Amino acid sequence: MAKLRGTGIAAVNYPTGMNLGGDPSQALIHATTSGSFVVALSSTDLGQGLRTVIGQIAAETLGVAADEVVIDTADTDTGPHCMGTFASRATHRVGNAVKAAAEEARTALLEVAALELNAPVGGLVLDGFGNVLVAGDPGRCVRVAEVASKAQFEYGRTISGRGAYMKPKSPVDPETGAMDPDSTEAHACTIAEVEVDTETGQVAVLGIRSAYEVGRQVNPALVRGQIVGGAWMGMSHALYETTEPYYPNPDHKPKDFSEYVMPGPAELPEIDCVVLEVPSSTGPYGVKGVGEMTANSPIPAIVNAIYHACGVRVDDLPVTPEKILRGLEAKWATESAAAAGGR
Amino acid sequence: MTVVEYFLPRSLAQAVDLLSRHGPDLLVIAGGTVAMPLINDGISLPRQVMGLRFVGLDEIEPSDGGLRIGATTTLTSLLRQRHVPMLAEAARRTASWSIRNMGTVGGNLFTPPPGGDVAVALLALDAEVTLEGSRGRRTLALSEFQTGFMTTALEPQELLTGIGVPAVAGETTYVKFGRKEANTPSVVTVAVRVARDGEVVTDARVALGAVGPHALRARKAEAVLVGSSLEPGAIDEAAEAAAEECEPFDDGIASAWYRRAMVRLFVRRALEELVQHVALEGR
Amino acid sequence: MKVAGHHVLDAGPREVFDAACDPATLLAVIPGCEAIEQVAPHEYQGSLVLRLPGVGATFRTFVRLVDADPPHAAGMEGRVEGPMGTIAGRADFGLTEVDDEPAHDGRPGAGSDGRSIASRTLLEYRGEAVIQGPLARLDSRFAESLANTLIAQGLQALNSHLIEASSTVAPASGRPSPREAPE
Amino acid sequence: MGSRIVSFELCGREVEVLVSPMATLQSVLRSQLGYTGTKEGCRQGGCGSCTVLVDGEPMMSCLLPVEDVEGRRVTTIEGIAPVAGLAPIQQAFIEKNAFQCGYCTPGMVVLTKTLLDHHPSPSRDEIIDALGGNVCRCTGYAPIIEAIEAAAAGATTDAGRDAGDWPDPSGER
Numbered sequence: 001m002a003k004l005r006g007t008g009i010a011a012v013n014y015p016t017g018m019n020l021g022g023d024p025s026q027a028l029i030h031a032t033t034s035g036s037f038v039v040a041l042s043s044t045d046l047g048q049g050l051r052t053v054i055g056q057i058a059a060e061t062l063g064v065a066a067d068e069v070v071i072d073t074a075d076t077d078t079g080p081h082c083m084g085t086f087a088s089r090a091t092h093r094v095g096n097a098v099k100a101a102a103e104e105a106r107t108a109l110l111e112v113a114a115l116e117l118n119a120p121v122g123g124l125v126l127d128g129f130g131n132v133l134v135a136g137d138p139g140r141c142v143r144v145a146e147v148a149s150k151a152q153f154e155y156g157r158t159i160s161g162r163g164a165y166m167k168p169k170s171p172v173d174p175e176t177g178a179m180d181p182d183s184t185e186a187h188a189c190t191i192a193e194v195e196v197d198t199e200t201g202q203v204a205v206l207g208i209r210s211a212y213e214v215g216r217q218v219n220p221a222l223v224r225g226q227i228v229g230g231a232w233m234g235m236s237h238a239l240y241e242t243t244e245p246y247y248p249n250p251d252h253k254p255k256d257f258s259e260y261v262m263p264g265p266a267e268l269p270e271i272d273c274v275v276l277e278v279p280s281s282t283g284p285y286g287v288k289g290v291g292e293m294t295a296n297s298p299i300p301a302i303v304n305a306i307y308h309a310c311g312v313r314v315d316d317l318p319v320t321p322e323k324i325l326r327g328l329e330a331k332w333a334t335e336s337a338a339a340a341g342g343r
Numbered sequence: 344m345t346v347v348e349y350f351l352p353r354s355l356a357q358a359v360d361l362l363s364r365h366g367p368d369l370l371v372i373a374g375g376t377v378a379m380p381l382i383n384d385g386i387s388l389p390r391q392v393m394g395l396r397f398v399g400l401d402e403i404e405p406s407d408g409g410l411r412i413g414a415t416t417t418l419t420s421l422l423r424q425r426h427v428p429m430l431a432e433a434a435r436r437t438a439s440w441s442i443r444n445m446g447t448v449g450g451n452l453f454t455p456p457p458g459g460d461v462a463v464a465l466l467a468l469d470a471e472v473t474l475e476g477s478r479g480r481r482t483l484a485l486s487e488f489q490t491g492f493m494t495t496a497l498e499p500q501e502l503l504t505g506i507g508v509p510a511v512a513g514e515t516t517y518v519k520f521g522r523k524e525a526n527t528p529s530v531v532t533v534a535v536r537v538a539r540d541g542e543v544v545t546d547a548r549v550a551l552g553a554v555g556p557h558a559l560r561a562r563k564a565e566a567v568l569v570g571s572s573l574e575p576g577a578i579d580e581a582a583e584a585a586a587e588e589c590e591p592f593d594d595g596i597a598s599a600w601y602r603r604a605m606v607r608l609f610v611r612r613a614l615e616e617l618v619q620h621v622a623l624e625g626r
Numbered sequence: 627m628k629v630a631g632h633h634v635l636d637a638g639p640r641e642v643f644d645a646a647c648d649p650a651t652l653l654a655v656i657p658g659c660e661a662i663e664q665v666a667p668h669e670y671q672g673s674l675v676l677r678l679p680g681v682g683a684t685f686r687t688f689v690r691l692v693d694a695d696p697p698h699a700a701g702m703e704g705r706v707e708g709p710m711g712t713i714a715g716r717a718d719f720g721l722t723e724v725d726d727e728p729a730h731d732g733r734p735g736a737g738s739d740g741r742s743i744a745s746r747t748l749l750e751y752r753g754e755a756v757i758q759g760p761l762a763r764l765d766s767r768f769a770e771s772l773a774n775t776l777i778a779q780g781l782q783a784l785n786s787h788l789i790e791a792s793s794t795v796a797p798a799s800g801r802p803s804p805r806e807a808p809e
Numbered sequence: 810m811g812s813r814i815v816s817f818e819l820c821g822r823e824v825e826v827l828v829s830p831m832a833t834l835q836s837v838l839r840s841q842l843g844y845t846g847t848k849e850g851c852r853q854g855g856c857g858s859c860t861v862l863v864d865g866e867p868m869m870s871c872l873l874p875v876e877d878v879e880g881r882r883v884t885t886i887e888g889i890a891p892v893a894g895l896a897p898i899q900q901a902f903i904e905k906n907a908f909q910c911g912y913c914t915p916g917m918v919v920l921t922k923t924l925l926d927h928h929p930s931p932s933r934d935e936i937i938d939a940l941g942g943n944v945c946r947c948t949g950y951a952p953i954i955e956a957i958e959a960a961a962a963g964a965t966t967d968a969g970r971d972a973g974d975w976p977d978p979s980g981e982r
Contacts (some may be wrong), residue, residue, distance in 0.1 A: 346811070346829075346830040346831040347811045347830060348811045349830040349874060349876055350878070351813065351829045351876055351879075356911075372870075374878075375873065375874065376854055376869075376872055377873045379833070379854070379871070379872040379873075379874075380852070380853040380854060380855075380872070382831070383833070383838055383852040383853065383871065383872075384852070384853070391829075392831060394874060394876070394877060396877050401850055406930050419866070430896075435938075438942065439857070439941045439942020440852075440867055440920070440938065440939050440941070440942055441857065441860055441867040441868050441869045441920070441942050442854055442869065442942060443852075444866045444867060444868050445869065445872060445873070523935070523939070524941075525938050525941030526941035526942050
């Protein structure tokens with residue numbers, strides 16, 4: 001029984017968002033009477049943490065605590081327009097729209113606070129803990145909740161903001177083919193280490209180590225979660241998962257979790273990552289997208305590591321044990337033919 | 344859900360009576376891990392169902408050096424018994440913790456490949472099954488009980504009530520190979536038992552799972568082993584014979600080609616492991 | 627769903643053909659067959675009980691013999707209907723007399739008892755069926771494997787029936803008793 | 810026709826519920842009893858998102874006819890936490906960020922809480938075997954295993970429900 005080890009490397013440049021026919025997202029924010037802020041969006045959180053990071057961006061811009069912000073993504077029929085949650089675009093596109101809406105709402109808040117504190121708008125600051133202060137005179141302050149309540153019951157005003165962001169459509173230059181399809185790009189490089197069992201064709205992934213450059217991190221815990229989970233999913237795409245079976249009969253496509261092959265906790269490799277932050281010029285607070293790209297570079301890195309380990313180059317996914325065994329048989333046949341020819 | 348009546352008899356006599364009164368359209372379930380997925384998916388649409396959870400067939404008892412296993416004994420109970428280590432190992436490698444808490448040893452004999460891994464170990468141990476119905480009780484070798492893909496020798500009015508495992512004669516090894524380590528359907532499962540007089544093999548069982556319509560005995564491989572001393576040549580020949588006589592299939596887990604190759608490999612590995620184990624014990 | 631295979635039976639083509647057209651024989655040899663009646667020349671209907679894991683069901687069956695060329699060939703059109711869905715299709719059979727050679731497919735039961743047999747029949751079959759209803763959602767491996775199992779069991783039973791018929795004067799009747807363990 | 814009243818202990822209180830024949834425990838918990846923490850996943854016993862405890866042992870509630878738990882003790886995610894605060898494993902999940910979309914989380918927490926009840930210091934193999942039936946598509950299991958190990962080692966803060974682990978929104982880390 002031979003177990004062969006190999007190392008592979010791969011890198012990815014990942015565009016945040018898409019060109020489309022123009023790529024807009026919009027947001028509306030308003031304060032409730034209790035001083036919390038509601039961000040209305042049509043951008044769906046499909047589990048990636050959008051509500052968390054958008055809430056952080058809104059809170060940061062408004063100058064209030066994150067738990068004072070409610071993200072309402074209830075209804076794509078009635079909410080402000082969004083193209084959707086895909087292409088790692090949400091933090092960048094939706095974040096920009098929310099930041100713009102929050103800036104307008106913050107100004108509206110400070111205008112009412114200025115009336116209460118009898119101070120110019122430009123001289124007011126938010127402390128991030130629910131208070132509006134007069135800069136340089138900390139004794140003069142008012143609770144955000146009080147401002148919000150008085151705006152509605154005494155001044156008859158709304159504290160609200162509108163935000164829109166759009167990546168305009170970029171046509172292809174017919175002469176050069178040049179275009180500007182994305183707003184910013186994130187980058188990553190992965191080194192994978194594998195062990196190939198030449199008798200079973202099974203591949204054990206021993207390690208996936210990556211460096212990511214993802215712009216400014218809004219929530220480092222979520223970024224790390226995406227990278228670690230994405231490495232696992234990349235390994236799964238590389239070696240296990242397929243809805244199209246690799247056998248001739250399409251009827252063998254898996255119908256449930258007992259047949260849809262994916263790795264379990266025992267197959268977990270050592271996953272490590274470092275994150276570099278080079279803020280983008282177009283994202284809110286310099287963000288880029290980090291969602292989809294995390295499953296990308298692990299795949300070619302693993303396939304390259306397999307080639308390095310046993311000399312079998314497989315170019316369709318997943319790399320099943322059968323493909324490796326057949327590849328090894330073909331390789332040995334070629335080698336022995338060459339050896340015979342050389343004699 | 345099309346079920347209009349769900350019976351939960353409290354004794355075997357009640358269960359047998361219900362079956363004879365309602366006939367073969369009465370679907371019998373125990374742990375539910377085979378039937379409930381089909382019912383939830385609307386593939387099986389039973390009107391009357393009988394659950395065996397409370398009939399009291401869930402005991403394991405030592406018997407003549409072997410075991411008597413009630414048909415509704417959970418896989419978790421089988422895992423925890425210490426009398427027959429190969430059965431504990433087979434249970435340990437079957438499905439997941441939650442499923443082992445529900446699935447039964449009897450039910451495992453009805454699980455179509457690539458599941459049904461405990462049946463493979465039972466086959467290598469010459470287990471026999473007890474069937475009871477309104478016409479009485481009979482016992483049958485497990486190798487005669489599984490008759491085809493999803494079919495058994497169970498008559499319409501009968502229930503599987505128990506599994507008898509004789510005293511284990513010889514050494515055993517159990518190997519399950521899947522695409523992943525835990526909770527995996529089998530690419531192939533191999534259970535071997537070899538009895539020896541000195542160096543010479545006097546009796547051999549090679550049972551295979553997930554490479555046929557049900558758990559299979561590789562009888563040609565067994566014949567190769569009997570009379571040998573488990574020398575490398577005999578092991579290779581037995582592995583080759585097993586690969587030739589198995590009846591593998593394609594599914595989403597593996598192709599027939601790959602399964603056959605893995606039968607050759609894992610029959611060899613199982614026999615080599617057995618030899619090593621015996622060598623260590625002998626020191 | 628497609629099935630195909632072949633089987634050697636220990637009787638001549640004429641005996642095989644006649645047995646396959648006899649409702650009493652069919653009742654005895656078709657796995658799970660509870661009732662069968664001839665409703666017209668070469669047309670039969672009946673019921674089939676299959677106790678499969680997770681599924682207990684009675685199926686109504688309808689079979690018509692078409693393109694019969696006794697005793698060499700026949701086609702069969704049929705439908706099986708039950709709560710899990712419907713299987714409808716056609717199968718074609720060819721019967722060829724063969725020399726007294728060992729069984730072609732190596733299955734136990736086909737002339738394996740060493741008795742000398744006057745003539746044997748190679749039965750070849752090829753069928754295609756469409757599955758509709760909930761059953762169609764299962765992997766085709768399930769339906770095909772099950773069909774192959776039932777065909778193999780039916781042909782084994784048919785063979786036992788033919789051997790029995792040739793060794794006794796009276797025709798065999800009733801369902802065969804479950805096989806005992808050979809030990 | 811065939812409906813019957815089933816009674817059992819649910820998270821420490823007796824419940825009686827009128828059920829149609831062979832309704833799954835999972836559907837009764839969610840649709841009739843309002844215990845929506847137990848998720849509906851594959852309904853095939855293959856994902857573990859519906860994991861509950863029956864007499865302290867994990868089972869897939871999607872495969873369990875509710876009549877089968879008559880008179881037994883059922884614990885769902887709603888019954889895992891102590892009266893005040895969180896169970897150590899829940900705190901560990903928060904601190905290790907052992908979830909992403911959260912769909913598998915109730916099943917994972919029920920399962921891992923039970924694992925620690927059975928094995929206060931589980932080995933790596935015991936952890937892997939225990940998790941084998943519960944699918945997580947987001948985290949790749951790594952932070953879940955870290956959370957189990959942290960909870961087993963008593964290495965979580967004993968802060969209660971309010972102890973958030975969010976990075977400071979100002980971005981100052």
